[in-house]
Amino acid sequence: MFHNLFRYLPTKNNREIWGLDRTIRRLILYIAKRHDHNSSAAAPPNKDLLHSIVEGAKQQAGGSSRSRTAEEDFIVDNCKNIYFAGHETTSTTASWCLMLLAAHPEWQSRARPEVQAACQGGHPPDAATLRTLKTVAMVVQETLRLYPPAPFVTREALADVTLGGGGLTVPRGTNIRVPVALAHRDPASWGPDAGRFDPGRFAGGVAGACRPPHMYMSFDVGARNCAGQNLAATELTSSVRARAGVQAYG
Numbered sequence: 001m002f003h004n005l006f007r008y009l010p011t012k013n014n015r016e017i018w019g020l021d022r023t024i025r026r027l028i029l030y031i032a033k034r035h036d037h038n039s040s041a042a043a044p045p046n047k048d049l050l051h052s053i054v055e056g057a058k059q060q061a062g063g064s065s066r067s068r069t070a071e072e073d074f075i076v077d078n079c080k081n082i083y084f085a086g087h088e089t090t091s092t093t094a095s096w097c098l099m100l101l102a103a104h105p106e107w108q109s110r111a112r113p114e115v116q117a118a119c120q121g122g123h124p125p126d127a128a129t130l131r132t133l134k135t136v137a138m139v140v141q142e143t144l145r146l147y148p149p150a151p152f153v154t155r156e157a158l159a160d161v162t163l164g165g166g167g168l169t170v171p172r173g174t175n176i177r178v179p180v181a182l183a184h185r186d187p188a189s190w191g192p193d194a195g196r197f198d199p200g201r202f203a204g205g206v207a208g209a210c211r212p213p214h215m216y217m218s219f220d221v222g223a224r225n226c227a228g229q230n231l232a233a234t235e236l237t238s239s240v241r242a243r244a245g246v247q248a249y250g
């Protein structure tokens with residue numbers, strides 16, 4: 001992903017960014033190695049995502065002559081892909097969610113009893129109780145519609161292609177940018193109140209909120225859509241529940 005983007009940058013920036021890329025590589029490998037070395041028979045490792053990546057790298061490399069570089073490449077590529085794709089996107093959305101709930105107390109009041117019912121006795125939610133948080137889920141969907149953390153996606157045409165009934169021909173090698181944030185506010189798909197915060201538009205699911213339904217593309221659509229979208233939805237529902245639903249209300 002990074003390599004493709006860097007190709008288009010002016011040379012001076014290119015050099016600086018390659019330097020940054022090398023620093024990021026060193027940082028990732030330092031953390032991964034520390035994680036690996038700190039575990040022992042007496043103190044087994046946390047079976048977290050980083051542990052799975054490090055173990056996966058050892059299996060992939062499989063003791064070949066190029067094993068050290070292959071192992072390191074596997075760790076760096078997966079950490080960049082998963083942590084960079086998964087961290088800022090989710091945390092920014094959680095912040096927008098809380099801001100929107102603060103600005104729209106009527107939606108806070110609707111989310112609160114739902115959260116309290118799901119977390120009776122102060123119990124944290126599990127997979128089953130998270131599914132009951134319908135209002136919180138709608139608030140998250142509406143937040144992702146208005147403030148998508150990936151506001152556009154880019155594709156390169158690998159061959160000449162003709163799009164739709166309009167006969168628009170895209171020549172091979174053209175980069176196409178899909179303006180997600182604009183599509184999410186298009187009144188032709190969402191109705192005249194497209195710019196308004198109204199989680200209720202998702203009461204009947206995405207198909208009930210916009211036409212055609214693939215105009216909602218926070219996580220993209222198609223073969224290369226977001227690999228972490230279920231994890232992101234779970235993280236967002238539980239973090240908004242924790243901060244807006246329980247702590248803020250006591």
Ligand code: HEM
Pocket residue numbers: 081082083085086087089090093148149150153154217218219220223224225226227228229231232
């Ligand atoms: C609110 C949170 C998130 C949003 C809005 C989001 C959005 C997206 C979008 C739009 C894409 C497609 C990019 C493209 O086609 O150019 C994508 C891809 C991807 N996302 Fe997410 N993402 C989120 C969270 C996560 C999380 C938590 C993870 C993993 C822990 C993750 C992992 C990935 C990966 C690995 C891809 C590449 C999939 C592929 O190319 O096959 N994302 N994401």
